Amino acid sequence: MIPQLEQSPAVPAEVHDYLEELVRRTSAVCGPALVSVVGVGSLALGDYRHGRSDIDVTVVVDPAPPRPVLRDLARTLSHPGLRCPAAGLELVVYAADFAARPSGAAGYLLDLNTGALLPDRAGFDARSPSFWYVIDRSVAHQCGVPLYGRPPREAIAAPRPRELLTAIRASLREHSDGEGHLADNRVLNGCRSVVFCRTGRWRAKRAAAREIAAAEPDFRPLVEAAVRSFERPRAAAEPLHGAAVRAFLAWARDRVDESARAAGS
Template sequence: MHMDEPLRRYLTGLVTVAGEVLGDRLCGAYAAGSVGLAAYQPGRSDVDVALVCADRLDRAVAGELVARLRHEALPCPARGLELVVYRREVARSGTGEPGFEVELNTGAGMDFRVSYTPADRPAADGLFWYGLDRSILHQSGRALIGPPAAEAFADLSPSDLRRLVRDALRWWLDRPVPPGDLPAPGAEDAVLGACRSWVRLRHGVWLPKVAAGRRLLDEAGPLVDADTVDLVEQSIAARTGGTPPTGPRARTFQRRVLAAIGAEDPAY
């Protein structure tokens, strides 16, 4: 995929720093998220990167990596960097467990946060992200160094995938939203994220959020009616400056997706 020059320089610098800190313990570096899915939007998207290391990182090494990659040391040209480091055995495990060595959020547009174990994360933040992210990496990760992402990361089993997708939908439903008819910033991502989950379970492919919304509408399946068309189109427009949908309207759609996913799963 094409990357703009600031992003290309940044990722090159990030890989260089990771190599200096981890040495021959660094097995690979992978662009994930919107960069891996060829949907990166300068000014809106985060930069998601996964590093794979040969063995456990002690706290001193993990701390040095954080110090040298935080925005103040290596300025991120996007809203921020979301970095996760996995051991090679975790990346290849195909499980839904978090299993990371260190996680770093840093950037001009996001709060700084570092977690050295999954137990460091507040329970309310959810632990389903990591298995889903590794599934996306398996399909669409862009190798910056190391073997292809499909070799470095195993996909989830169908049962684990469905479980984590349901957990993600419930997490979004639990987020506070403005009452009534007020636009809810971020509701567009909740709607399109639900579309992406539906498409992945129904068609076996992870798509960027906007493409997933289009795919859901194009298939004219059981979730698509006039209100869904309007809601998804509004959510797509909101990503380029349009008015986001209201929270209650987004939640109604998310509940429909969750119910539809559960209806296909006898264990739900």
């Protein structure tokens, strides 16, 4: 039986058919080993923007398939063979025993990036910096969108607070360098990081930006400009003043460091 995409208001109409086919193909390759398929990122946080956002998906399998099966899965899901309607697909596969326990490691079996606006890449050795994966698993545990199988909170453990704060600090360092990141996304990532440290909950980027703009008037013009830019397609993103972006991210890093010290990290 081919699994049907579970109904969820969090799945935008523009990507529903794509995700249904992604689930079908993933099930066909993984067979009974497929445990869960979970929407994370902007899908989970209710801020998917067609033409701007990636589609972020976490897959959990048990047992871990051999490398040839993972390579087959990457080929089966890669654009344009499976045409991604979003800016790109970022899909990560974990073994169930790893996903079910808190960890600060990358830990993936497959990390696939593909799509019209993403460079094609399939990694199998979990050598990438771990912070992306730790944050995504935290989002998945908090509010992941169930696309197939076991519910996200049952399949994916939340990272420990110390490991998560370490990941958030590393994420802000990455965005401070700016390499390969749009300026608006760098600012909004900083907003989301600070709001998480203040509230213990992940917010959509634009919602987090509104909170920071209201609470921090010195940064309001930059944050509002970042939101306006984020609401445009990637190719039409507005330039932001580099020094202002760096100053904001330095402030954000200080706020995260304060949270880490308060938590004893």
